[in-house]
Amino acid sequence: MIETVEGTFDVLPARFVKPNRVYQQIERWHLVESAAREAFRRYGIEEIRTPIIEKLELFERGVGTETDVNKEMFTFETREGSERIALRPESTASVVRAYIQNGLFNHTGLTKLYYIGAQFRHERPQKGRYRQFAQLGVEIIGQSDSPAIEAEVFEMLTWFFKELGISDTQLLLNSVGDEKCRPNFIAKLKESLKDKLPHLCGNCHRRYETNPLRVLDCKVESCQPYLNQLPRLTDMLCEECDAHFKELCAMLDERAIAYRITPRLVRGLDYYTKTAFEIVGGGKLGSQNTIVGGGRYDGLSEILGGPPTKGFGFASGIERILISLPDDSVARAKESPALFIAYLGDAARKHSFALARRLREEGVSVVVDLEGRKLKKALALADNLGANYALIIGDNEIQSQSYTLRDMQKSAQKTCSEAEIIAILKKD
């Protein structure tokens, strides 16, 4: 038997999935995707679809070569050997590339785009990490860097998680400064790290050399007392970054959106400026509990060869949202057929197919037994599919043009005309 590649999985109707594999339940995916599309629609954010493969150079420039994301990319050469290709490890660089390539900067106002799709990283398989994983995200690109952009996105995310019934989230907020104030901070940081280095982990040592800001991000327990003594970015921001951060906090207060300023929060990618944030989820996620991550990336367009442009966005791991959903989510997203039709005999079979077609034209979801089962087995199948109602059609029903509609949950039944059946099923 050939199985899925390591770090990937199938998504199926929940009745085929082990109850603890909630990320494999298609009903949960539909719930999250439709809540996301509804949130984006309400906030005037439009969909973009970019290719899954891009030139490797896009991510080398856009993500930076000294980042974890870059080291985990799936790459290959085209057969002609003329081009180096990467499976996208994230989508921000792709969206900004599309923004530049399609000349969206020529249009008035902010470009507000969202995506939902698969991303690929060659991670060591472990709990909650997949080599193909899905993200939904938003990128707001244009000439303005008003903190009103951030505030509106946080408001939207608040609605989105409330809609899904995920209540135990927390918004962690920081500013990582910009090219004016960050070099200064990094110099101070390295200075302060020097005497602490002997106490820090291997990862901290490596990052001290390659990407000192990310030392702040270390999660190793024994590093924490030392890292908590390091200088804080928010104490060293230039006037512009400081004003932006304060204005954003004031806007969140105005909207009654709770947040926690988290001085050691930095993002994994090089291109972030000013606002950096994460939303962490509650108990269901365990230690990998970041459910949304994002920030401002005012320099990215220029790095990718576009005009000077400002941007703010986030990405959210869909699998982690799925795990965070309330336990009754599959029941809420129930997608089983409204009606199952079983029949007795050849005339009833023809009658059933015609009736099913008319009901479907009215918008009702109908499953007819296609395999000619005996009645008892047909009803067992209806039960298995979770059908709300079942109809049994025989010669009597054809003659009288009235049917016995069984409510499968209540095991009650009722005599109905076709019009009455339509009225009942459409109401459900």
Ligand SMILES: [Zn+2]
């Ligand atoms: Zn460390």
Ligand SMILES: [Zn+2]
């Ligand atoms: Zn600054």
